[in-house]
Amino acid sequence: MGVHHVKRILTLSTLALLLAAVTVTDAVAQKKRAQTVMKFLSAPISARASGMGDALTSVEGGSQSIFYNPASVGWVRTNGEATFGQVSWISDINYQYAGAVIAPANGLYGVFGFSVLGVDYGTFTETIFNESNPSSYDVIGDYSPSVTAVGFTYARALSNQFSMGANVRYIDQNLVNGAVDRTSTGGYTREQIGAETVSVDFGVFYKTGFKSLNLGMSLRNYGKEITYQLDGQEMPLTFRMGMSMNALDFTSIDPSKHSLLVSVDANRPRDFQEQLMFGTEYLFMNRLALRGGMLLPTEEQTYSFGVGVIQPIGKRYGIRADYSYTNFGVFDNVNRIGLQLIF
Numbered sequence: 001m002g003v004h005h006v007k008r009i010l011t012l013s014t015l016a017l018l019l020a021a022v023t024v025t026d027a028v029a030q031k032k033r034a035q036t037v038m039k040f041l042s043a044p045i046s047a048r049a050s051g052m053g054d055a056l057t058s059v060e061g062g063s064q065s066i067f068y069n070p071a072s073v074g075w076v077r078t079n080g081e082a083t084f085g086q087v088s089w090i091s092d093i094n095y096q097y098a099g100a101v102i103a104p105a106n107g108l109y110g111v112f113g114f115s116v117l118g119v120d121y122g123t124f125t126e127t128i129f130n131e132s133n134p135s136s137y138d139v140i141g142d143y144s145p146s147v148t149a150v151g152f153t154y155a156r157a158l159s160n161q162f163s164m165g166a167n168v169r170y171i172d173q174n175l176v177n178g179a180v181d182r183t184s185t186g187g188y189t190r191e192q193i194g195a196e197t198v199s200v201d202f203g204v205f206y207k208t209g210f211k212s213l214n215l216g217m218s219l220r221n222y223g224k225e226i227t228y229q230l231d232g233q234e235m236p237l238t239f240r241m242g243m244s245m246n247a248l249d250f251t252s253i254d255p256s257k258h259s260l261l262v263s264v265d266a267n268r269p270r271d272f273q274e275q276l277m278f279g280t281e282y283l284f285m286n287r288l289a290l291r292g293g294m295l296l297p298t299e300e301q302t303y304s305f306g307v308g309v310i311q312p313i314g315k316r317y318g319i320r321a322d323y324s325y326t327n328f329g330v331f332d333n334v335n336r337i338g339l340q341l342i343f
Contacts, residue, residue, distance in 0.1 A: 036236040036271040037228075038173065040119045040147055041199065041221045045087050045097050047338035051306020051324035052279025053293020055263040057242030058205065058216030063340060066099045066115045066153050066167060069218040069240075071203035074155035074163030076103045076111050078316070078342050085338035090331040094120045101153070113153030113167075121145040128179045128188065140188065143176045149199075161209060167201040199223040199235060211249035216242045237270040242277075259283045273297065286310060291324070300329035306336075318342040 046064045049056040056068045063081035065072035080102040087095035099115035123144050127137040148171075155165025173195045179188035203218035223235040244263035246255060265277040279293035289308035295301055306324030313319065320340040328334055 035233055037195075037226050037233045038147075038171065038197075038199075038221075039236055039271075040095070040117075041149070041171075042236045042238060042269065043087070043089060043095065045085060045095050045117070045336065046083075047085060047306060047322035047324040047336040048281075048289075048291070048308060048320075049279075050304055050326055050334075050336050051291035051293060051308070051322065052261075052263055052281055053265075053277045053295055053304055055242060055244070055265040055277040055279035055293060057203075057218055057240045057265045058214040058244040059242075059261065059263055060214075062342075063099045063101045063113065064338070066101070066113050066151065067097070067117075069203040069205060069216050069242075070113075070153050070155050070165030070167040070201055071163045071205035071218070072155075072216065073101055073111050073113055073153055073165050074107070074157040074205065076101050077107055078103065081340060081342050083338065083340045085336065087334065087336045088332075089334055090328055092122045092332075094122075096120075107157060110154055110156035111165075113151075113155070115149075115151040115153065115167075115169075117147075117149040117151075119147040121147075126176070126179065128182070131182065140179060143178070145173075145175045147171065147173045161207040163205045165203050165205075169199050169201075171195075171197050171199060193228065195226050195228065197223050197226055197235070212244075212246040214244050216240075216244075234270060239268045241266045257285055289322075300331055302327045302329065316343070 044050045044054040045067055046056065048061065048064060049068060056065065060072055060075050061068060062076055063083040080100065082100040084098045089095055095117065097117045099113060101111050101113040103111045121144065123142050125139055126141045126143050128140055130136040130138050149169045151167050151169035153165065153167040155163060157163040175193045177190050177192050180191045181189040183189055200222045201218065201220045203216065206215045208215060218240050220238045221236050225232045225234055242263060242265040244261060247260040247262045248255065248258060261281040263279040267275040267277060276296050277293065280291065282290045287310055289310065291306040293304045304324055304326040306322060308320060308322040310320045311318060322338040324336045326334040
């Protein structure tokens with residue numbers, strides 16, 4: 001099969017994915033706007049990505065890309081990478097995540113990844129109707145909702161310019177083992193409320209060959225409708241397109257000393273209007289990164305900024321530490337920290 005024929009197939013596949021994703025997201029968005037569940041899947045968690053306004057769809061993010069565009073994982077050429085992080089989200093919600101990827105035989109068989117994401121919603125007061133006065137409540141204890149998502153990722157570069165990847169996650173949401181009635185012995189009849197499901201992410205990544213211009217697309221959080229009691233709601237399906245480039249490509253500046261990555265993502269979520277994400281990352285001597293980003297339109301989240309430090313260890317190993325800050329208007333500001341190991 002000729003090179004031109006392969007390129008034609010890849011181009012048509014990309015266009016088909018784009019058309020299908022736009023059609024699907026447009027249809028479901030018109031059907032149910034602002035009615036999705038398991039919104040934690042849409043929360044930006046990477047400190048590097050959030051410092052850049054979450055515009056990471058077309059950026060090679062290594063193991064962090066498991067949570068953004070799995071096709072980007074296909075470009076990993078080290079033995080492996082691992083990433084860890086913590087997010088202090090709004091309303092005292094906390095996220096913890098970890099991910100790892102390995103590239104056997106320098107990526108000859110593709111890149112394999114594993115990830116886990118946990119959400120701690122804090123502690124809430126549990127109540128039940130007062131028997132003698134049904135308009136009031138009795139406090140009977142506390143409960144702590146939690147969520148765990150475990151994922152497997154596979155990505156592969158099909159040429160030196162094009163990669164594809166997918167991420168499959170099993171999600172266990174434990175909301176409450178709630179008291180629904182009193183028993184004759186003074187105890188409570190309880191009912192477990194929560195959900196288990198599987199979601200799928202899919203992405204493509206294209207290195208255009210023009211300077212450092214990259215294009216990326218992802219379809220995230222595809223899954224079946226979730227039903228709680230009698231109410232059924234959709235997963236937070238999201239389609240993104242992005243482009244990025246080192247703005248200093250048009251100068252004679254040595255990219256190993258200075259680079260200015262500019263990234264733009266177009267975001268189409270199922271439960272909100274279309275958004276644009278703008279991000280920049282200035283990298284000095286491949287050691288220090290300064291980042292800034294913005295999301296438009298938005299209701300509360302506005303600007304973000306971040307910093308990163310990259311330290312090589314020998315010829316093969318390295319460590320990256322990242323921090324980001326996001327302004328959230330009337331809510332608490334969001335802080336994220338992340339650590340990435342290269343081995």
